[in-house]
């Protein structure tokens with residue numbers, strides 16, 4: 001219990017006297033106003049209730065002094081933690097275990113845990129933000145370095161025609177990579193912020209898949225990849241443009257990782273209210289530990305090799321985001337060097 005100091009005691013005696021005086025003044029006013037005939041018993045009753053009031057008042061002062069100081073200290077710990085969080089320090093942790101077994105401190109325990117949870121979540125988000133910024137910077141920096149390097153080499157008048165052509169080819173590829181990166185970042189940000197509303201319409205999914213395969217012909221015919229297609233007319237109720245983005249990403253990945261003369265399989269199947277699209281390739285496959293991470297932003301299983309193939313690790317995160325927005329799901333089945341199958345499930349009606 002905290003000690004009463006003289007200043008606080010004086011304050012409470014003043015309050016007490018104030019209260020007693022007000023009670024008597026109130027009595028007097030009521031008595032005069034209604035000219036009540038107060039008998040002896042009612043006078044006694046009033047005096048008793050007056051003492052009762054004084055007793056309650058003193059008990060409240062006692063409780064405030066014995067518990068209030070303690071509560072105030074605990075609240076200060078919480079407020080200080082929130083202050084630190086608002087200043088960007090997410091390492092805050094309040095030891096809530098000391099409040100656990102005390103019934104009166106239950107609210108403090110809950111508050112402390114909430115503050116700790118908030119600090120933890122903000123810290124995770126801050127780490128993700130920093131990772132994102134460093135990934136974007138890296139993805140911008142490497143093509144720029146290469147463009148700059150080959151531009152300098154091109155200044156040499158003694159270069160052969162073939163060398164010039166090869167250097168210009170590299171500059172062209174790297175510029176396209178930069179443009180793809182900025183496009184993908186814009187797409188992700190629009191999908192994240194919800195700025196892009198889904199334009200739901202009903203159309204035939206099999207037809208859309210065939211068109212996308214046709215659109216990608218320059219990529220697969222160059223590698224002499226053979227397609228097996230098992231798609232019957234299946235109406236879906238989704239955003240056509242976004243869904244086309246999904247198939248382009250999945251099919252391009254399949255083509256990219258499949259060797260020359262390889263095979264790819266595409267199917268659309270409907271089971272009651274569920275539509276399943278499978279895109280399978282006969283490429284390098286994805287290791288089990290990598291399968292969990294491939295939908296993360298900027299994740300590339302083998303960075304050096306993927307850079308040669310022109311990726312930036314955003315395609316599958318865009319795919320996942322679009323599927324999630326439609327309430328569907330996507331999973332991968334694969335074994336190293338035995339190809340990969342991406343299976344998308346969509347609701348027939350959303």
Ligand SMILES: Nc1ncnc2c1ncn2[C@@H]1O[C@H](COP(=O)(O)OP(=O)(O)O)[C@@H](O)[C@H]1O
Nearest residue numbers: 253254257285294300301311312313314315316
């Ligand atoms: N069909 C596939 N076969 C093998 N690996 C794949 C396949 N699809 C995706 N991956 C792996 O997942 C990573 C992320 O894919 P994605 O987000 O599309 O990025 P990107 O194609 O730009 O590298 C790829 O870098 C690759 O390691």
Ligand SMILES: [Mg+2]
Nearest residue numbers: 253311315316
């Ligand atoms: Mg990709």
